[in-house]
Amino acid sequence: AQSVTQLGSHVSVSEGALVLLRCNYSSSVPPYLFWYVQYPNQGLQLLLKYTTGATLVKGINGFEAEFKKSETSFHLTKPSAHMSDAAEYFCAVTVQGAQKLVFGQGTRLTINP
Amino acid sequence: EPEVTQTPSHQVTQMGQEVILRCVPISNHLYFYWYRQILGQKVEFLVSFYNNEISEKSEIFDDQFSVERPDGSNFTLKIRSTKLEDSAMYFCASSGTRAYNEQFFGPGTRLTVL
Numbered sequence A: 001a002q003s004v005t006q007l008g009s010h011v012s013v014s015e016g017a018l019v020l021l022r023c024n025y026s027s028s029v030p031p032y033l034f035w036y037v038q039y040p041n042q043g044l045q046l047l048l049k050y051t052t053g054a055t056l057v058k059g060i061n062g063f064e065a066e067f068k069k070s071e072t073s074f075h076l077t078k079p080s081a082h083m084s085d086a087a088e089y090f091c092a093v094t095v096q097g098a099q100k101l102v103f104g105q106g107t108r109l110t111i112n113p
Numbered sequence B: 001e002p003e004v005t006q007t008p009s010h011q012v013t014q015m016g017q018e019v020i021l022r023c024v025p026i027s028n029h030l031y032f033y034w035y036r037q038i039l040g041q042k043v044e045f046l047v048s049f050y051n052n053e054i055s056e057k058s059e060i061f062d063d064q065f066s067v068e069r070p071d072g073s074n075f076t077l078k079i080r081s082t083k084l085e086d087s088a089m090y091f092c093a094s095s096g097t098r099a100y101n102e103q104f105f106g107p108g109t110r111l112t113v114l
Helices: none
Strands: A001-005 A012-015 A021-025 A033-038 A044-050 A056-059 A063-069 A071-079 A086-096 A107-112 B005-007 B010-012 B020-025 B033-036 B043-050 B053-057 B065-068 B075-079 B089-093 B110-114
Touching: A001 A056, A001 A086, A012 A021, A012 B020, A012 B043, A021 A086, A021 B089, A033 A063, A033 B005, A044 A056, A044 B010, A071 A086, B005 B089, B010 B020, B020 B033, B020 B110, B043 B075, B065 B110, B075 B089
Parallel strands: A012 A107, B010 B110
Antiparallel strands: A001 A021, A021 A071, A033 A044, A033 A086, A056 A063, A063 A071, A086 A107, B005 B020, B020 B075, B033 B043, B033 B089, B043 B053, B065 B075, B089 B110
């Protein structure tokens, strides 16, 4: 079975600072990894995904994530935070042939002016 | 851009009552899902649906739950006799392909059971 752990339920950064949201996964077979963002009163929007190939993946809104198999990690980064990045971020894992996504508990990102 | 829609956005019901949560998946998608998120907890998988039948369900999805695709556009989740612990945000998702399992989510329905 797969699982995801997101370190830090709440992360606060200043506008213009680096954003780093941590995600570690557990899977006995090669994983597919996703980051979703949820803005207030909206659904889950896909930020980026890793399936196969290049381990550094770029997503929307300037976010990127790197798949590190040796560390079982898929941390999300953005070089310079913007006020509009304030939201809840969810890391999720699945594997080939699986029906479901397994989510982490989410990280609420707050941007300070 | 196509999107998944859900109605209502917020449903309040009394314990023991039946509720139906509605979803309109993206029109050319074939795989449909329900997830829920109890306040402060993880988003949890409930059920997946393909070719007019359940393809997988979690242990949460017991006999009080059912899903249906009554026509070519809607996908519903019915809870027959609601309990206090059913209070949660319920998300519908759809996918056009099994490859990589990329799912598109709706905005959710907040269910409050009193």
